[in-house]
Amino acid sequence: MATVITTAQPAAVTRRRFSPLFIAWIIFLVLMLLTGLYSGLQVLINGLGVTNLTDELPWGLWITVDLSAIGLGAGAFTLSAAVYIFGLKRYEAIARAAVLVGLLGYSSAMLALFVDIGRFDRFYHPMIYWNVHSVLWEITICVMLYLTVLLIELFPVVVESSQRLKRIKPLNNLAHLLHRFMPIAALFGMGVSLLHQSSLGATYGILTARPFWYSPSAPVLFILSAIAAGVSLTVFVTILSGKLLGREMVPADILNNVVKFAGFMCLAYVYLKLWSWAATNYYSYVPEQRLGVEILAQNTPYNFTFWFGEVLFGALVPAMFFLWGRLRRNRNALMMAALMVITGLVINRWNMTLSGFVIPLDWSPGVRDIFPINQYQPALVEWGVAIGIIGYSWIAFTLGVRFLRLYPQAKDVKTGLFVHAQTD
Amino acid sequence: MTQTPTPTKDKAAKLNILSRREFMTLLIGGGASLVLAATLSEPLDTFASQILHNRARNAHEGDPSYHWGMVIDLSKCIGCDYCVWACQATNDTADDMRWNIRVEDTTPLGDLFHVTRPCLHCKHAPCVEVCPVGATYHRADGLVMMDYNKCIGCRYCQTACPYGARQFNWKERDDVNAQTPEWGQPEVGRRQRGVVEKCTFCVHRIDAGLAKGLMPGVDEEATPACVNVCPVNARFFGNLNDPESTVSKIIATMPTLRLREDLGTEPSVYYIPPEGLV
Numbered sequence: 001m002a003t004v005i006t007t008a009q010p011a012a013v014t015r016r017r018f019s020p021l022f023i024a025w026i027i028f029l030v031l032m033l034l035t036g037l038y039s040g041l042q043v044l045i046n047g048l049g050v051t052n053l054t055d056e057l058p059w060g061l062w063i064t065v066d067l068s069a070i071g072l073g074a075g076a077f078t079l080s081a082a083v084y085i086f087g088l089k090r091y092e093a094i095a096r097a098a099v100l101v102g103l104l105g106y107s108s109a110m111l112a113l114f115v116d117i118g119r120f121d122r123f124y125h126p127m128i129y130w131n132v133h134s135v136l137w138e139i140t141i142c143v144m145l146y147l148t149v150l151l152i153e154l155f156p157v158v159v160e161s162s163q164r165l166k167r168i169k170p171l172n173n174l175a176h177l178l179h180r181f182m183p184i185a186a187l188f189g190m191g192v193s194l195l196h197q198s199s200l201g202a203t204y205g206i207l208t209a210r211p212f213w214y215s216p217s218a219p220v221l222f223i224l225s226a227i228a229a230g231v232s233l234t235v236f237v238t239i240l241s242g243k244l245l246g247r248e249m250v251p252a253d254i255l256n257n258v259v260k261f262a263g264f265m266c267l268a269y270v271y272l273k274l275w276s277w278a279a280t281n282y283y284s285y286v287p288e289q290r291l292g293v294e295i296l297a298q299n300t301p302y303n304f305t306f307w308f309g310e311v312l313f314g315a316l317v318p319a320m321f322f323l324w325g326r327l328r329r330n331r332n333a334l335m336m337a338a339l340m341v342i343t344g345l346v347i348n349r350w351n352m353t354l355s356g357f358v359i360p361l362d363w364s365p366g367v368r369d370i371f372p373i374n375q376y377q378p379a380l381v382e383w384g385v386a387i388g389i390i391g392y393s394w395i396a397f398t399l400g401v402r403f404l405r406l407y408p409q410a411k412d413v414k415t416g417l418f419v420h421a422q423t424d
Numbered sequence: 425m426t427q428t429p430t431p432t433k434d435k436a437a438k439l440n441i442l443s444r445r446e447f448m449t450l451l452i453g454g455g456a457s458l459v460l461a462a463t464l465s466e467p468l469d470t471f472a473s474q475i476l477h478n479r480a481r482n483a484h485e486g487d488p489s490y491h492w493g494m495v496i497d498l499s500k501c502i503g504c505d506y507c508v509w510a511c512q513a514t515n516d517t518a519d520d521m522r523w524n525i526r527v528e529d530t531t532p533l534g535d536l537f538h539v540t541r542p543c544l545h546c547k548h549a550p551c552v553e554v555c556p557v558g559a560t561y562h563r564a565d566g567l568v569m570m571d572y573n574k575c576i577g578c579r580y581c582q583t584a585c586p587y588g589a590r591q592f593n594w595k596e597r598d599d600v601n602a603q604t605p606e607w608g609q610p611e612v613g614r615r616q617r618g619v620v621e622k623c624t625f626c627v628h629r630i631d632a633g634l635a636k637g638l639m640p641g642v643d644e645e646a647t648p649a650c651v652n653v654c655p656v657n658a659r660f661f662g663n664l665n666d667p668e669s670t671v672s673k674i675i676a677t678m679p680t681l682r683l684r685e686d687l688g689t690e691p692s693v694y695y696i697p698p699e700g701l702v
Binding site for chain 2: 117
């Protein structure tokens with residue numbers, strides 16, 4: 001079979017054979033997947049008793065995975081909105097990759113939740129039993145709807161990438177039809193994303209019984225950090241795959257603007273975060289809140305991870321990298337900064353989930369400290385499932401870059417030619 | 425729009441999402457089918473009302489003329505744990521997931537006292553509000569109930585409950601109930617792995633008792649096991665809606681407190697404080 005070569009543009013070298021590095025990487029990922037599969041089956045067969053979760057600390061590593069994955073998938077709605085709603089057509093050069101990252105983030109979260117709920121056979125219950133008053137219900141419905149939007153957004157890319165699929169007439173027609181509905185899908189996707197990304201923060205923010213969590217800023221902090229880190233992850237995988245393939249995946253000016261946007265988002269996040277901290281921990285005195293933070297300081301690395309992991313290296317330093325022209329032009333520095341934002345988000349989601357549980361409830365009428373401080377280390381099987389889910393998203397993205405027309409304007413660095421035929 | 429026949433026209437055509445004609449067709453077609461579906465389809469209507477009123481659907485359970493409540497006298501409680509064990513036997517709970525627990529507490533002057541805590545059956549129950557599937561709900565008589573067949577085991581209710589009153593079935597139960605037969609016999613079935621459970625105020629006794637014409641809180645057969653077993657009569661049960669019930673009279677005449685009143689959950693369990701506490 002000959003590769004289809006369009007005559008209008010010189011199609012550049014498409015490597016047909018897999019390099020040893022690529023094969024080793026795939027083997028590594030398959031091992032991760034197998035670990036996850038084995039651990040996941042352990043949980044599904046034996047129940048959640050095999051985890052280190054307790055009635056006092058019922059959410060742990062998997063909720064962190066699930067919150068992080070959804071947060072890191074936020075680049076999809078942001079860049080889709082830029083392309084299809086705000087008319088920045090050129091940003092499609094990176095938006096497709098963002099959509100794939102988003103799809104993998106959301107499906108990873110679904111996988112994590114599937115293992116995490118006690119009755120996985122009832123995963124569909126939120127669809128038929130509604131409690132419209134529950135933020136978690138709203139999140140579940142929005143996430144399902146948005147996953148559908150992402151599939152619709154990716155479908156034309158898949159069909160377009162395969163000559164074989166393209167030749168199947170109904171598929172091709174459907175792809176074209178869906179492509180025309182893209183602005184509506186993007187608008188809808190932005191709506192449900194704004195909703196559930198914030199509601200994930202509200203999951204904690206509305207819990208009046210836990211002063212550490214109870215906060216009106218939590219929903220906004222969640223969406224700001226999600227946009228910053230979601231865009232950062234898209235930038236990171238774009239630069240990384242470009243380096244590995246010897247290509248410039250996205251035109252430099254487009255990448256620059258996207259990075260600048262992420263930088264401003266980081267600053268907005270830090271701004272609200274610092275005010276949120278100051279309002280509850282510095283300018284006011286709420287005994288329960290102070291006691292909680294003290295307990296965290298004494299029993300966990302919360303203070304260090306908050307100031308260094310979330311604020312300084314999670315947002316401020318990378319914002320500087322993103323916004324200062326000289327640093328931004330250095331692709332290695334850019335990758336490092338993007339990685340910092342991503343790590344910052346994961347640390348934040350872990351801190352958010354765990355800290356509220358570490359501080360014990362206090363409902364007794366007397367003065368004695370009755371309830372012990374709750375401790376948690378994820379069990380091996382929990383790590384196994386998490387590794388499997390990460391492996392799944394990595395392998396899917398690797399194959400996506402390899403087989404999909406994910407970066408329509410990718411150029412070979414050596415020859416300076418477009419890798420894919422340019423249709424416009 | 426300019427009519428210049430340049431490549432820009434092609435682009436403009438591509439950017440055009442829907443023509444007016446297509447848009448109208450969609451609008452009219454979609455609208456018509458919606459109207460048709462809404463008026464003609466009985467099953468759709470039932471389905472819609474089912475999902476939209478999921479939480480309210482259980483409201484027919486229980487009689488609204490009652491509001492079941494409990495009074496626990498902390499000045500009387502000697503910390504014997506009988507109520508803990510009777511509950512465990514009656515509701516067949518495991519040692520590490522008791523519905524009714526006892527903790528030791530101290531007054532500001534340092535005097536020891538005991539607090540026992542069932543589910544408080546709050547009027548504004550955080551667990552009911554957060555449950556994504558409405559598996560935990562209010563009955564008309566104030567009870568906060570669990571539908572074990574709806575629960576997906578997400579454990580958000582455990583996260584939201586200010587009193588730690590909810591237990592999750594982490595594993596399939598295969599333990600022998602340590603409190604039987606000494607403290608009673610199981611009156612309800614064991615719960616499945618993967619769902620959350622909690623104290624029910626012995627709802628099976630209340631409902632069966634009322635059907636027989638008995639009064640919960642007065643007739644032992646219709647009263648929660650923890651109340652019956654208390655050797656010092658520190659627990660009272662009854663209808664808070666009836667000013668003549670024992671619980672209403674105690675609340676009207678004695679100083680009482682409810683746990684974490686500041687949260688506005690309005691529990692149905694009142695405590696008579698021990699000496700030296702408020």
